[in-house]
Amino acid sequence: MFRFIVRRLLQLVPTLFGLSILLFIWLHRLPGGPETALLGERGTPESRAQIRESLGLDEPLPIQYGRFVKRLVQLDLGTSISTKREVTTEFLQRFPGTVELTITAMIIAIGVGIPLGYLAARRRGSILDQASVGGSLLGTCIPIFFLAYVLKAIFAENLGWFPTIGRQDASINATHITNFFVLDGLLTREWDAAADAIWHLVLPGIALASIPLAIIVRITRASVLEVLGEDFVRTAEAKGLTERTVRRRHVLRNAMLPVATSIGLLTGLLLSGAVLTETVFAFSGIGAFIKDAISNLDYPVLMGFIMIIAVVFALVNLLVDVSYSLIDPRVRVR
Amino acid sequence: MPLLDVRDLSVTFARRGQRTVHAVDGVSFSVDAGEVVGLVGESGCGKSVTSLALMGLLPRQRGVRVGGSADFDGTDLLKLDPRSMRDVRGRDIAMIFQDPLSSLNPVVPIGIQVTEVLVRHRGMSGDAARKEAAELLDRVGIPDPTRRLKEYPHQLSGGMRQRALIAMAVACRPRLLIADEPTTALDVTIQAQILELLKELVRDSGTALIMITHDLGVVAGMCDTINVLYAGRVVETARRKELFAGRRHPYTVGLLASIPRLDAGRGEKLTPIRGSVRDVLPWTEGCAFAPRCDRRTEACVGEPPAMTPTHTGHEFRCVNPFPLSQPEEARV
Ligand SMILES: Nc1ncnc2c1ncn2[C@@H]1O[C@H](COP(=O)(O)OP(=O)(O)OP(=O)(O)O)[C@@H](O)[C@H]1O
Ligand code: SF4
Ligand SMILES: [Mg+2]
Numbered sequence: 001m002f003r004f005i006v007r008r009l010l011q012l013v014p015t016l017f018g019l020s021i022l023l024f025i026w027l028h029r030l031p032g033g034p035e036t037a038l039l040g041e042r043g044t045p046e047s048r049a050q051i052r053e054s055l056g057l058d059e060p061l062p063i064q065y066g067r068f069v070k071r072l073v074q075l076d077l078g079t080s081i082s083t084k085r086e087v088t089t090e091f092l093q094r095f096p097g098t099v100e101l102t103i104t105a106m107i108i109a110i111g112v113g114i115p116l117g118y119l120a121a122r123r124r125g126s127i128l129d130q131a132s133v134g135g136s137l138l139g140t141c142i143p144i145f146f147l148a149y150v151l152k153a154i155f156a157e158n159l160g161w162f163p164t165i166g167r168q169d170a171s172i173n174a175t176h177i178t179n180f181f182v183l184d185g186l187l188t189r190e191w192d193a194a195a196d197a198i199w200h201l202v203l204p205g206i207a208l209a210s211i212p213l214a215i216i217v218r219i220t221r222a223s224v225l226e227v228l229g230e231d232f233v234r235t236a237e238a239k240g241l242t243e244r245t246v247r248r249r250h251v252l253r254n255a256m257l258p259v260a261t262s263i264g265l266l267t268g269l270l271l272s273g274a275v276l277t278e279t280v281f282a283f284s285g286i287g288a289f290i291k292d293a294i295s296n297l298d299y300p301v302l303m304g305f306i307m308i309i310a311v312v313f314a315l316v317n318l319l320v321d322v323s324y325s326l327i328d329p330r331v332r333v334r
Numbered sequence: 335m336p337l338l339d340v341r342d343l344s345v346t347f348a349r350r351g352q353r354t355v356h357a358v359d360g361v362s363f364s365v366d367a368g369e370v371v372g373l374v375g376e377s378g379c380g381k382s383v384t385s386l387a388l389m390g391l392l393p394r395q396r397g398v399r400v401g402g403s404a405d406f407d408g409t410d411l412l413k414l415d416p417r418s419m420r421d422v423r424g425r426d427i428a429m430i431f432q433d434p435l436s437s438l439n440p441v442v443p444i445g446i447q448v449t450e451v452l453v454r455h456r457g458m459s460g461d462a463a464r465k466e467a468a469e470l471l472d473r474v475g476i477p478d479p480t481r482r483l484k485e486y487p488h489q490l491s492g493g494m495r496q497r498a499l500i501a502m503a504v505a506c507r508p509r510l511l512i513a514d515e516p517t518t519a520l521d522v523t524i525q526a527q528i529l530e531l532l533k534e535l536v537r538d539s540g541t542a543l544i545m546i547t548h549d550l551g552v553v554a555g556m557c558d559t560i561n562v563l564y565a566g567r568v569v570e571t572a573r574r575k576e577l578f579a580g581r582r583h584p585y586t587v588g589l590l591a592s593i594p595r596l597d598a599g600r601g602e603k604l605t606p607i608r609g610s611v612r613d614v615l616p617w618t619e620g621c622a623f624a625p626r627c628d629r630r631t632e633a634c635v636g637e638p639p640a641m642t643p644t645h646t647g648h649e650f651r652c653v654n655p656f657p658l659s660q661p662e663e664a665r666v
Contacts, residue, residue: 231433231437232438232439235437235438236439238428239424239450240422240423240455241424242454243420249442250439250442254440254441329440329441329443330440330441
């Protein structure tokens, strides 16, 4: 298992290498280049040249690329063109919020989606089944930002059950170590700070969870239906095992294989999809920052973001592969 | 009193937009303690559905209707609530299925698939259960059982898998074992070994066995009593000796003639039964075998033939049966 993980991590290197080339080419082909973004259309040729020089844009491309990779390896992503701060610093401050939000959404989607999908399959054709199939169709076609607005209007603004914006109440004055607010609260034993951070995660978490929840319900349902028809489930029933054993050991363990794959793909997508939700809830994650970076062509920030997404995507999928081989001995690597 | 007494068992599948299927249409037979009883018939005659109905394993859906009774040691299996049926299954009645590979869970080690029965019905746990599981594997002829416990189904050969399934079935010393075509998916040489193993197990433990097969030849060697099924009904019932001394029902005769036999003389031809299983008359309109039967008379259609009892207990459902005295060769 250990060698498998190391091998998979090594496979990541050429992937990232290829991605870095793609990024590099793409950014240098942007219309106008970064200097336009900084100076707007009114920049004089002199001021443009100055910017180009200070950013190192006049060097030959291979040298620029070499420098780019070297800095990437050192985790030095450069300075944001618009905020003038280190991209790494910006990320360390903002990314944890997005990660917390994504994890919350995945917990909701998995925690609700798998049981619901299982029940729908088990009671095929029942009202519960029809409702979950219909609901999951609805879940995939409501835009996230719209759902976010609706949830906010009802549960935060009208009923006041949840906070409307932000990641944590400023009055709590919490200590921050990692910028993962929930984790910080637990580390410093400031329980109310952790609880408040979780409270702030609920509504945006639900909004963000809607699409993966719908997908997980459908995949689980289809997969469980297939497994229920398998001979070994009949064998398990013929042994008189309890419903619980049949469900856990015989149905779900087999049905989870396709679900695990989809969870891996969904997590990666969620990270990049968190942007809209964060905007609605003024949740200070990476979302707004990336949105500005896109409109400003803040290329160090964009590059850093894309690389991080790629690494996270690869790591999540590695996790999926590992759990896959833990579940299924037929694909197990020795 | 028999251990299991099945009376007028019927199973119908009604699907919206489809014709209602009478998969089992009034089957009656009984099994004494320790007896080996054969259910024989062509594909689709309702053998598997009969066994699944007895086990309470038919799909739980609207449109599946079960009728009749199945008295097992004083309780009607068909009326038992699902929870009590779970207690009976695996402990008092166990089952072995046709395809050993697909009947085993691919992602769970063999050991756990054996011990889970012991845990469920015999209250064993941990080392005791593992030790007992190893002994069970040893008893069904799996070498190196302790190592095999940790292996997965795909690491075992076909015959070994069926042995493992048999071990799970006999783990709680059930009083009744149902084997639904346990050798059909196996190589010929392995088939004989598995049958031998089953024979030995039921002889040593006193377990009764319902042996389901389409191969009358298999039944020949091991069953005490044989029930021949056609289109969801029993058409002939006899003790082995009586049946092989004189088959009365034309379908039984045809069934035996259509099967290759090791003891068949040179030059004896195989004669398949004319037509196909799909050419049936509904039992309500007469003998279901009539469209394929060479001995059909006018009396065969109109109303369903009843079971004709004889003083030996040999029964057949036919209005124009082969006479008892006729020599074997002339019949086939
Ligand atoms: N779930 C079901 N829904 C509808 N019809 C069914 C269902 N299960 C079985 N049948 C029908 O019931 C009839 C008897 O099937 P069964 O499986 O008992 O046959 P069998 O005697 O076991 O044959 P084989 O030798 O092929 O196993 C068949 O006509 C089959 O199509
Ligand atoms: S009742 Fe008639 S048709 Fe049916 S098996 Fe006997 S002879 Fe043939
Ligand atoms: Mg069958």
